[in-house]
Amino acid sequence: MSRTRDRARRHLKAHPLALDAALAAGVLVCMVAGSYVDPHGKHGVDWGIRTPDALSLVLIALGALALVFRRRAPRTVLALTGTVSLIECVVGDPRAPVAMSAVIALYTVAYTTDRATTVRLGLLTMTVLTGASMLAGPLPWYAQENLAIFAWTGIGATAGDAVRSRRAVVQAIRERAERAERTREEEARRRVAEERLRIARDLHDVVAHHIALVNVQAGVAAHVMDKRPDQAKEALAHVREASRSALNELRATVGLLRQSGDPEAPTEPAPGLDRLDELVGTFRSAGLHVEVARADHGTTLPAAVGLAAYRVVQEALTNVQKHAGTKAKAEVSVVRVGPNIEITVLDDGAGEDDDPENGGGHGLLGMRERVTALRGTLTTGPRYGGGFRVHAILPVKTRSRAPGDPV
Known part of the structure; x- marks a missing residue:
């Protein structure tokens, strides 16, 4: 079940237009169903007591259709849904819940923009729709439908801003974690480079010193080999001693490069x-x-x-x-x-x-x-x-x- 749900979630993320179309269809069903409900019936909330007129159905369809493109042009969709909601608030009788599309559009704007834009557009939408309903609508200004428009538009803007803020916090935490991981990797690479440089310096010092001595003593031995063999033997003994010292120091230095599981190499103090x-x-x-x-x-x-x-x-x-x-x-x-x-x-x-x-x-x-x-x-x-x-x-x-x- 969880695998199927994850697969469906990935598919929806890969096809956002299909997700918006499904959301628009769901909002359309809710708005049409809500237009047949009378909240002031004899038995509380009565179904089928009122019937929306043709204009309300057209406005419902236009508002739902605009939501299909809410991610591509959130502000334009908010303007369209706000316009059809305004028309319904002024001339609709009985009123259909077209403002639901404006609430969804306002949520999208708050989710995809910054807080300043959300506050500006949210206050504008709430003021225009609520004011038009109270002043020019067919219902009394104190009707609960007018207050509901004010409340729902405010909820839509607040919810969108909250989700955007949470996503921003999660993204910041993720970026800090990735940056910390990169810093650790860079520090590790820097330490490796410094250790390689140190070992390279040691090898250079050891090789340059002892090879220079070997070269000089070999030259001395070759020069005095025929006339003073005793001195040539002494020079060759120095060559042997210098080469032995070079090998010992090289073995100790290269031993630092061994892995932890390798046999230990004989070393000596620095x-x-x-x-x-x-x-x-x-x-x-x-x-x-x-x-x-x-x-x-x-x-x-x-x-x-x-x-x-x-x-x-x-x-x-x-x-x-x-x-x-x-x-x-x-x-x-x-x-x-x-x-x-x-x-x-x-x-x-x-x-x-x-x-x-x-x-x-x-x-x-x-x-x-x-x-x-x-x-x-x-x-x-x-x-x-x-x-x-x-x-x-x-x-x-x-x-x-x-x-x-x-x-």
Whole structure:
């Protein structure tokens, strides 16, 4: 039964003209039946005591016919039904309930327009029909039929406005729910994009650092293989160590992409400034002269800040290795200044290409994104007299950034 009812409802929604025609037919039957009823008969409400004249039947037919087009032109239909109702109120004797069509038309206007239009047209219809009935109609001005016209037109306007308001409230609730759902989906996509960017930065830092070391050590091994095999073996040992470190870090980073049901991959804690000596040692073993100065007074950094500081030093020294060469000298300083920790990497630009910004890579961009994500600042650029400078300021205490906050 419910399935049949739902199917019928969908069919009527798909064919609104058929629904309006059925409504018009029902109103026509009610008006014709009402025109034969005498509410003031000897036995209360008597049926068949009075008979409508030809004019009343014509007006009834015109009012019902106009209702077929009530959705297409609601104001025009209201004007037509109001006109035939006005004629019936003035000349009808006995009076037929033609005003029923005007009530339906007024309901449609209230349902399809705004409240201001409903009030304006509703008051106009009520005043004109009621005034004409009282002043020019065949019945006394105090007859209940005159008051009924006033009441029913007011009910029609009020009911239409109430239904329109309810539909508007339901539509607003639905739109808010859809907007909230879209916001959740956009937030989820944003978080996924940020996580992908973070993983991409990690992969870039790991690959760029270790591959640069492998390249330098392999070149050293090839150069001294024939004359100094012991030094070549040492260089190859550094190649093996750098490649092992790269594989371990890649395995830990890619392990973040595994699904919850996948086997757990071996991971290790994220590197921080506690591993700075180890990091600098890899560059020294590759032939780069690096000096370190620390004045952070044993500051314990959050994992995110420590990782960002580590990656800044790693990327900066990798750029020195690639662009300035092993003959260059680099200086790394870590200083605690108030609520921030400052990391500075300088080189003297001994190589031919002393400007990493000319390389076209994404290292500097990745560093800037890392630092900015923690509400820090990063400045890079060539030094006066030659060389390059990387300076990062990171807050020791971090807080999560809400969507829409300025970076």
